Amino acid sequence: MTSLYQPSRDELTTLLDGEPRYRLDQIWQGLYQQYSTPAEMTNLPKALRAKLAEALTPALQVVVRRVSDGGDTVKYLWELHDGRRIETVLMLYPDRVTVCVSSQVGCAMGCGFCATGQAGFGRHLTVGEIVEQVAMAAREARSMDRRLGNVVFMGMGEPLANEAVVWESVERLHDDLGISARKLTISTVGLVPGIRRLTERPLPVNLAVSLHAANDRLRDELVPINKRYPIDELMAACADYLAVKGRRLSFEWAMIDGVNDRPIDATELAKLCRRFRLPAHVNLIPLNPTPGYPTVGSPLKRVHEFRDKLEALGVNATVRRNRGADIDAACGQLAAGQPVAISQSRASVRGSGPQPSGTD
Ligand code: SAH
Ligand code: SF4
Numbered sequence: 001m002t003s004l005y006q007p008s009r010d011e012l013t014t015l016l017d018g019e020p021r022y023r024l025d026q027i028w029q030g031l032y033q034q035y036s037t038p039a040e041m042t043n044l045p046k047a048l049r050a051k052l053a054e055a056l057t058p059a060l061q062v063v064v065r066r067v068s069d070g071g072d073t074v075k076y077l078w079e080l081h082d083g084r085r086i087e088t089v090l091m092l093y094p095d096r097v098t099v100c101v102s103s104q105v106g107c108a109m110g111c112g113f114c115a116t117g118q119a120g121f122g123r124h125l126t127v128g129e130i131v132e133q134v135a136m137a138a139r140e141a142r143s144m145d146r147r148l149g150n151v152v153f154m155g156m157g158e159p160l161a162n163e164a165v166v167w168e169s170v171e172r173l174h175d176d177l178g179i180s181a182r183k184l185t186i187s188t189v190g191l192v193p194g195i196r197r198l199t200e201r202p203l204p205v206n207l208a209v210s211l212h213a214a215n216d217r218l219r220d221e222l223v224p225i226n227k228r229y230p231i232d233e234l235m236a237a238c239a240d241y242l243a244v245k246g247r248r249l250s251f252e253w254a255m256i257d258g259v260n261d262r263p264i265d266a267t268e269l270a271k272l273c274r275r276f277r278l279p280a281h282v283n284l285i286p287l288n289p290t291p292g293y294p295t296v297g298s299p300l301k302r303v304h305e306f307r308d309k310l311e312a313l314g315v316n317a318t319v320r321r322n323r324g325a326d327i328d329a330a331c332g333q334l335a336a337g338q339p340v341a342i343s344q345s346r347a348s349v350r351g352s353g354p355q356p357s358g359t360d
Contacts, residue, residue: 003059003081004031004038005135005172006128015055019048027052032176035139057081059129060136066327074140075329077336080105080129084122085336086156088133089329090140090148098150099137101130102334103166104157109189110224111210113254115328115335116156118292124162130169134177151179154187154208156334160194167201174203181205187252192229195237204245208283209238211251213260214268222260235276242278250281254332255298255306257287266306270313282310282317288330 007015009028016023023044030041038044038052060078063085067074074090086102105122107114133155138148151173153159159166166186173179185206188194198207213219219226226234242249253269255261273280284307286297298306303319310317322330 001055001057003126003128003132004056005059005131006126007056008172015052023048028176031135032178035135035142059126059132066329068324068327068329073324073327073329075324075327076133076136078133086125086129086133087329087334087336088137088155089324089334090137091323092141092144092146096150097141097146097148098152099134099148100152100154101133101137102155102157103130103153103159103162105336107157108161109158111189111222113222113256113287113290113293113295114332115290115292116332118290119335124165125157127165127168127172130166131172131177134173134179138177149179150183150185152185152187152208154185154331156336158189158191159186160188160191160198163194163197167198170201170203170205182247185250189223189225190229190234191225192233192237195234195241199237199241199244204247206248206250207238207241207245208250208252209234210254211269212254212256214265214272218260222256231272235272235278238280239276239278248281249278250283252283252285252331254285254287255303257296257298257302259295261298261302261306263305263309266309267313270310270315273315280315282315283320284317285320285322285331288322288325288333290333290335 009024012027013024026043027041030036037058038049038056041049059080062076063079064077065074072092076088078086078088080086084105086105088102089100091098091100102125104124106119107116108121109117111117134151141148153166170184173184174181181203185208186198187208187210189210195207210223212222214231216226216230219231238249253260269282284303286300286303288297307317307319324330
């Protein structure tokens with residue numbers, strides 16, 4: 001038994017031993033174009049549907065589906081086959097639809113300000129578990145007459161700590177779900193060997209680096225893995241990635257009140273970009289509250305001042321709108337650990353016709 005989106009096309013062929021060749025295409029289309037379960041693939045003979053339904057089971061069972069921003073943000077809490085839990089966030093914007101996916105249960109990197117980091121590491125996700133998050137989001141988007149076009153690996157976990165699996169998922173999303181490389185973004189805390197491996201991979205995906213500080217003293221404190229891969233090494237790896245891929249590089253900067261939001265922090269960051277000739281784009285997000293971190297996010301006024309200072313120093317910067325903070329779906333708030341009321345849940349995202357709005 002395997003999960004729906006785990007097997008590659010070749011692996012599925014072995015499962016279909018004895019069936020005519022075109023069945024493989026039908027099933028592949030069912031999974032990757034219709035986002036259907038085998039039971040829903042009514043173009044297949046009943047016996048084959050039953051056989052497939054036994055061999056291929058969904059990896060994700062929805063526990064809670066919560067909606068905010070007037071229906072434009074949907075957070076799913078999924079349970080995996082071993083009872084572990086992860087979260088996925090679907091975001092609808094006027095001009096695009098984006099899904100934020102998890103790559104691990106929990107995270108081992110221990111950034112103190114992040115709810116996932118506070119929960120500690122559970123395990124790596126599989127290809128099937130990652131791809132199914134995207135397929136389910138695409139299915140829901142389609143039910144709202146929208147097309148999912150963007151995938152960001154900014155959910156739970158550190159994608160480059162699970163690089164091989166994340167890469168196989170990226171290829172599946174690109175080749176089979178039809179998401180273009182330009183619309184795929186991997187966010188990393190700064191694992192230099194992972195960035196180096198990514199540099200050698202064929203598809204030019206976007207790289208987002210969670211920087212948060214431009215000197216090692218402060219970054220060591222905020223992002224403990226910086227002690228292993230300090231800023232200069234990280235910047236050199238980013239510069240190489242950019243040189244090879246020619247893709248957009250962005251820095252994430254969670255703005256923490258009185259910690260990394262001072263004018264000197266902006267000056268340091270601008271200097272760092274200049275020193276490594278990195279035309280990076282900086283995304284500023286006021287720190288979202290999490291249970292285990294006492295310091296609060298910067299007031300919006302300071303966030304804007306910080307942006308203006310960066311811009312004046314020649315660094316592109318945007319203030320990111322916070323999505324889903326009221327349902328703990330915003331950056332760094334995904335923990336999947338809270339005991340949840342089953343009454344909030346929907347029986348299944350599949351088949352039950354997801355609703356575009358409401359407050360489940
Ligand atoms: N592990 C990866 C990707 C998941 S975290 C990484 O760290 O990049 C996704 C983003 O949310 C990262 O930029 C992370 O720094 C940011 N983040 C974590 N906790 C946050 C919080 N409390 N408020 C705002 N952003 C946060
Ligand atoms: Fe892990 Fe990213 Fe959270 Fe750090 S910010 S603990 S790397 S998920």
